[in-house]
Amino acid sequence: MQSSKRLDLTFAALADPTRRAILARLATGGATVTELAEPFEMSQPAISKHLKVLERAGLISMDVDAQRRPRKLEPKRLEEAVDWIERYREIFERNYLRLDALLEELQAKPSRRKRTKK
Amino acid sequence: MPKPAEVTLPSGREVRVTRTFNAPRQLVWDAHTRPELVRKWQGYDGWDMPVCDMDVRVGGKYKWQWRSREDGKQFGFFGTFTEVNGPSKLVHEQYYDPGDMDFAMPAGDPCIVSLELSEQNGVATLVCNLTFASKEARDGAVATGMADGMEHSYTRLDDMFKAAA
Numbered sequence: 001m002q003s004s005k006r007l008d009l010t011f012a013a014l015a016d017p018t019r020r021a022i023l024a025r026l027a028t029g030g031a032t033v034t035e036l037a038e039p040f041e042m043s044q045p046a047i048s049k050h051l052k053v054l055e056r057a058g059l060i061s062m063d064v065d066a067q068r069r070p071r072k073l074e075p076k077r078l079e080e081a082v083d084w085i086e087r088y089r090e091i092f093e094r095n096y097l098r099l100d101a102l103l104e105e106l107q108a109k110p111s112r113r114k115r116t117k118k
Numbered sequence: 119m120p121k122p123a124e125v126t127l128p129s130g131r132e133v134r135v136t137r138t139f140n141a142p143r144q145l146v147w148d149a150h151t152r153p154e155l156v157r158k159w160q161g162y163d164g165w166d167m168p169v170c171d172m173d174v175r176v177g178g179k180y181k182w183q184w185r186s187r188e189d190g191k192q193f194g195f196f197g198t199f200t201e202v203n204g205p206s207k208l209v210h211e212q213y214y215d216p217g218d219m220d221f222a223m224p225a226g227d228p229c230i231v232s233l234e235l236s237e238q239n240g241v242a243t244l245v246c247n248l249t250f251a252s253k254e255a256r257d258g259a260v261a262t263g264m265a266d267g268m269e270h271s272y273t274r275l276d277d278m279f280k281a282a283a
Contacts, residue, residue, distance in 0.1 A: 008240055008253050089125040092135045092246070096123055098159035103141040106149075113202060 001060050006058065010081045012056035018042070023073060026060060044110035130253045135246040137180060143235040143242035147205035150233060156182075166201070176202050180210065193217035208233045227251030250262060 013019055022036055037047040051071055054060045063070055064065040123137040130182035139146050149155045157170040160183055169183035176199060183194035194215045201209035211228035231247040235242055 008130070011130065011253075015130070035214065080248050085127070088133055089123050089135070092125070092137070093123045093128075094163070095160055096137050096139075100139065102149060102159045103139055105144055106145055107141060
């Protein structure tokens with residue numbers, strides 16, 4: 001899958017508070033659909049729907065061989081999403097560090113501010 | 119020192135960057151709207167900004183272009199201001215001009231760039247909201263060479279500022 005398509009799925013999956021809570025729960029260890037349904041006061045089919053979205057995004061996986069079929073977190077995809085945000089942040093932060101320097105310079109020497117446009 | 123920029127994704131097509139500056143917002147506004155100030159900080163290290171034309175009023179146009187000191191390649195952004203309410207809000211529609219660069223963001227629909235400035239105790243908070251035409255455009259804006267291609271020589275502009283100060 002293209003990386004931008006994959007990110008779409010990841011971000012769409014992360015946009016829902018229930019799904020984020022499921023991920024937080026899975027971060028503490030694998031859990032079955034029944035175990036996941038309990039704290040959220042949701043029906044198992046509703047939870048299964050959320051799990052399907054998370055699975056499609058690659059954020060969780062299912063252990064098919066185990067009888068309880070527990071879901072577990074796939075941290076790699078989550079890291080990828082965090083990296084993506086971090087790159088955006090870096091592009092802006094580099095500019096803003098230069099802006100910090102400029103603002104400092106302007107405040108230190110207000111008389112040297114150029115008023116005329118080029 | 120101001121806290122580093124915070125990035126959030128309010129929706130599938132948006133990116134929101136929040137940053138504080140140790141300066142009154144009027145000064146931050148000036149730094150965003152006066153070309154001779156804009157070209158001093160906006161850009162990429164190792165790149166000059168030969169074109170920085172801005173007609174800051176509703177319906178006014180702007181054009182920014184950068185040129186690589188290394189190989190002379192150029193690219194830029196251009197657009198139209200749709201809301202000008204200094205020193206608190208500036209909105210423009212931004213188009214990408216790939217120039218000589220071989221990475222392309224989806225062209226056509228503009229990215230809506232909204233800057234909002236507030237001030238408390240002499241510290242300005244800038245909220246920059248980018249609304250892209252599509253999720254693909256949003257992801258493409260950063261997933262392509264934008265970050266990679268320009269990272270190789272980032273220290274020079276910082277040095278320039280040190281020398282100028």
